Amino acid sequence: MSKFTSTPLNDTLFARLLFDVMIPAEIAEAMxxxxxxxxxxxxxxxxMQQDDHAILEAAAEQRRxxxxxxxxxxxSNFCLIHxxxxxxxxxxxxxxxxPQYQISNRLRRWEVRDRLLNFLNQHMWDELYNQLWxxxxx
Amino acid sequence: xxxxxxxxxxxxxxxxxxxxxxxEIKAAWEDLQxxxxxxxxxxxVTVSPLAMRxxxxxxxxxxxxxxSGYVLTDNSYIxxxxxxxxxxxxxxxxxxxxHIANYFKEGWGVMDxxxxxxILTREEIEAAIQxxxxxxxxxxxxxxxxxxxxxxxxxxxEPILA
Numbered sequence: 001m002s003k004f005t006s007t008p009l010n011d012t013l014f015a016r017l018l019f020d021v022m023i024p025a026e027i028a029e030a031m032x033x034x035x036x037x038x039x040x041x042x043x044x045x046x047x048m049q050q051d052d053h054a055i056l057e058a059a060a061e062q063r064r065x066x067x068x069x070x071x072x073x074x075x076s077n078f079c080l081i082h083x084x085x086x087x088x089x090x091x092x093x094x095x096x097x098x099p100q101y102q103i104s105n106r107l108r109r110w111e112v113r114d115r116l117l118n119f120l121n122q123h124m125w126d127e128l129y130n131q132l133w134x135x136x137x138x
Numbered sequence: 139x140x141x142x143x144x145x146x147x148x149x150x151x152x153x154x155x156x157x158x159x160x161x162e163i164k165a166a167w168e169d170l171q172x173x174x175x176x177x178x179x180x181x182x183v184t185v186s187p188l189a190m191r192x193x194x195x196x197x198x199x200x201x202x203x204x205x206s207g208y209v210l211t212d213n214s215y216i217x218x219x220x221x222x223x224x225x226x227x228x229x230x231x232x233x234x235x236x237h238i239a240n241y242f243k244e245g246w247g248v249m250d251x252x253x254x255x256x257i258l259t260r261e262e263i264e265a266a267i268q269x270x271x272x273x274x275x276x277x278x279x280x281x282x283x284x285x286x287x288x289x290x291x292x293x294x295x296e297p298i299l300a
Contacts, residue, residue, distance in 0.1 A: 022233050024254045042257050047187035049257065050232060070232065072284040075224025099288040101281065104240035134292035 012037070015094065015125040018059040020068035021049050022100060030113050036120065039064060052076045056085070060092040065128050067116070069100035082132040094128030096120075098135045111138055146181055156200050156210065166197040176205065190230045203229055212272070215265035225280050226269060228262045235273075236280045238266035 016037040019028040025040065032038045039062065041048070041055055048054040052070065056078070059066040070077050078095050085092060098116065103109040115135055123133075147167060149160040156163065170176040175189035186192075189202035196214045203210055208217035211226055216235060218224045226235045233255060241251045251263050270277045 021231065021257055022237055022255065025256065026254075045187075046191075046230065050187060050230060052232065069237070072280070072287050073219075073225045073227075073234065075219045075222055097288075097292075099284070099292070100237050101240045101285055101288075104237070104246070105244050106246075134288065137289070137292045137294050 013124045015065040015120055015123070015128050016063060017120075018055070018062065018064040018066050020055060020066065020070065022069050023067060023098070024103060024109070027103065027109065027113055027116075031117065031120075034117060037064075052078065052081055056081055056092055056095070060090075063093045063125075065094035065096060065120075065125070066092070067096050067098060069098055069103070071097045071134075079132065086130075091130045093125070094130065095132045096128070096135055097133065146178060147183065152201065152204060156197075156204055158197060158200075162197055163201060166195065166201045169194070170198055170202065175202070187230070199229065211269065213265050213269045215262050216269045226273075226277075228258060228266055231257060231262075233258065233266075234280070235266045235269050236277055236284065238263060239270040239277050239281060242267050242270060 014036065017028075017031060017039070019031075019038060019040045021041045023040075025042070028038050028040050041058075044055075044058065048058060055068075056066060066078070068078055071079050078097065082092075082095055096116070096119070098112060102112050112135070115138055119133075119135060149163045149167065152167075153160040153163045167176065170189060170193070173192070175186045175192055177184050183205055185202055185205045190199055190206065193199035193202050199214045200210055203214075203217050207220060208229070209220045209223055210217060215229050216226050217229050218226050227233055228235070228238070237255075238251065241254070246254075248260055248263050248267075252258060252260055255263075
């Protein structure tokens, strides 16, 4: 826990989450089952689902950490967007990058879920705030 | 929000971009317009975010994608974002062909993928698989890049700031 963690955000020290559209619903549901406050981008209007910037804006507005697999598209990815936001002094609640090639494997996806859960259990919302994180490898 | 695309209707220019005839483009435009999926407002062409999904023909889908600013591929369900060109993804979504290829290579069936990524239709998933099979080298390169990026940046044990 960081030295700045003194006030719970929305009654909890733990991050609230926004799952991007390419992440299977069962991962989001598994986090929800562990008492995490979860929203899925699939529930957003279609025009928002299509736009990386709109997704991050929604996450920032709702103070949710964005969980996404988009880190490698040369045209638009959340590493680039994070740098852009930082350059413009804009803040978001945090971004966690997870490997899509692992969640498309039936067995490894549960390992990813466990790694994500461990990561979020060990890092309070304020440690994640405005930072870009890569989900630790297994 | 609607996507803006250039000034007024220019069927000949759009036809050249889509590699079609102006008559076919005009017919596709008129049907999309009749259904409220495209319009001209204040001399600007606007395209509904639903236009690509609700297109009833290959030509309408290609026209809607072109007017929305996407770079077309040889598959009408698969596009790239432009400037700089992005990785191929399924029309109307941010789901890359590479993502579907990962499922495909793991032995997932179309129905299982559809259940896992329930914003996609069966046609879209099949189109992504077809695109992968027709452009295996390119997509494999993207998959390899994603793997390398993750392995290069993600910490082995303790998380670190990116």
